[in-house]
Amino acid sequence: MSTQINTIPASEAVRSAEERIASYDWQEFATELSGYGCAVLPKILTPEECKEIAALYPHEEHFRSHIHMARHGFGKGEYRYFKYPLPDLIGGLRTALYPHLADVANEWNARMGIDQRYPAEHKDFLKQCHDAGQTRPTPLLLQYVPGDFNCLHQDLYGDLAFPLQIAFLLSEPGEDFTGGEFVLTEQRPRMQSRAEVVPLRQGDAVAFAVHNRPVQGTKGNYRVNLRHGVSRVRSGQRHTVGIIFHDAK
Template identity: 50%
Template sequence: MKLENINWQAVTEAMHAQGYAVVKDVLTAKECDGLVKAYNEPEYYRKTISMERYRFGQGEYKYFAYPLPPLIQQLREQVYPQLAPIANDWMRVLKIPTAYPAEFKALQAVCREHQQTQPTVLILQYGRGGHNTLHQDLYGEFFFPFQLVVCLSEDYTGGEFVLIEQRPRAQSKAIVLRPGKGDVVIFTTNFRPVKSTTGYYRANMKHGVSEVRNGSRYALGIIFHDAK
């Protein structure tokens, strides 16, 4: 894992400008392959979800159980402190009375205060025809406004990562990304601030995955807040 190579100033600027940032080659191919291999090892997971059953799309995902694998725990603990100041800037300009703690363990303590104790980190698998409908990963009344998705495979076509931005009194804007194996997309969970002539307003955002035409697509989703 190459967290030390991340240009956090560039990430900060991208998040403020567009609500997402793409960081190349954060996980190695070996780390990605290890997570894909572990998909079929049930001891790592607390719950399996069929997307068709809940009309979330087509595919399957699994929620990890605590304790998380060390690689995933390290990602959560080391990335969160870099994102918390950006989140607090967003709350300030939008005049939302929320302040996120500087360290990840303190964020988990806030989750526990809201009876949110279940891990939300998940791994997703899509085959041919697989897709994920537009959604937001909130999981409770308390949520951290940013999350990550890590692309774990590359032998597929289609399956683009899609963000939809909804601005008041305007048509929705689609953003389509094709991250490579080991790349990380950092993006807003719910909304982002957009500057207007009178201040800032919220632009709501959702995310999903377009249809996989061929192959198998695996991804790791890192949500920082826990679920009820």
């Protein structure tokens, strides 16, 4: 089986990603994301693309590191971080999704009284990361088998952290695996934590808050703290690709 995603030039992969991303209602998406800390983009990847990306997992030449979660107390399962240059489709999605999320991120920071603002294009934000010594790519491919799970966590890799990220489900629930639901928890000040279980199908993407989001209260906006994870896989095999927009030290 080929280990390459797409034989088309990178510029065409980016253009294809931009075209499919442009078809979504981003105003509705932003409202959902701001209201709940997560929002779904349905069928952003085709089944064929999902299978092609998942098939990269055994091929070490595409990755810079291999993490076994149990060794670090992250849960049970494993993942690999892609190395630069990223596969065309993953790099294209990262580039095309960023401007829509940057608008939300800037609005959130304004509401939370955070001075940081994010540039309109991803290449400019990556330059900020690299100037700060954060040069290692963070998109990753995760693999789960029965009994595996991912503890609730936040993906913060340095002083610069983009406040939103996206995970794409590459496997079909009920066919390729059972269990393995995406879970988001929100720790609200002086209140019980709120849990959100996000139903996804193959090719769907969920965007979610990495760390904090603003919530409107009676005395203005306040910050809530979020963590995300994956519940126990009960059967089969589950693959996910995660796109984090900041690079790591």
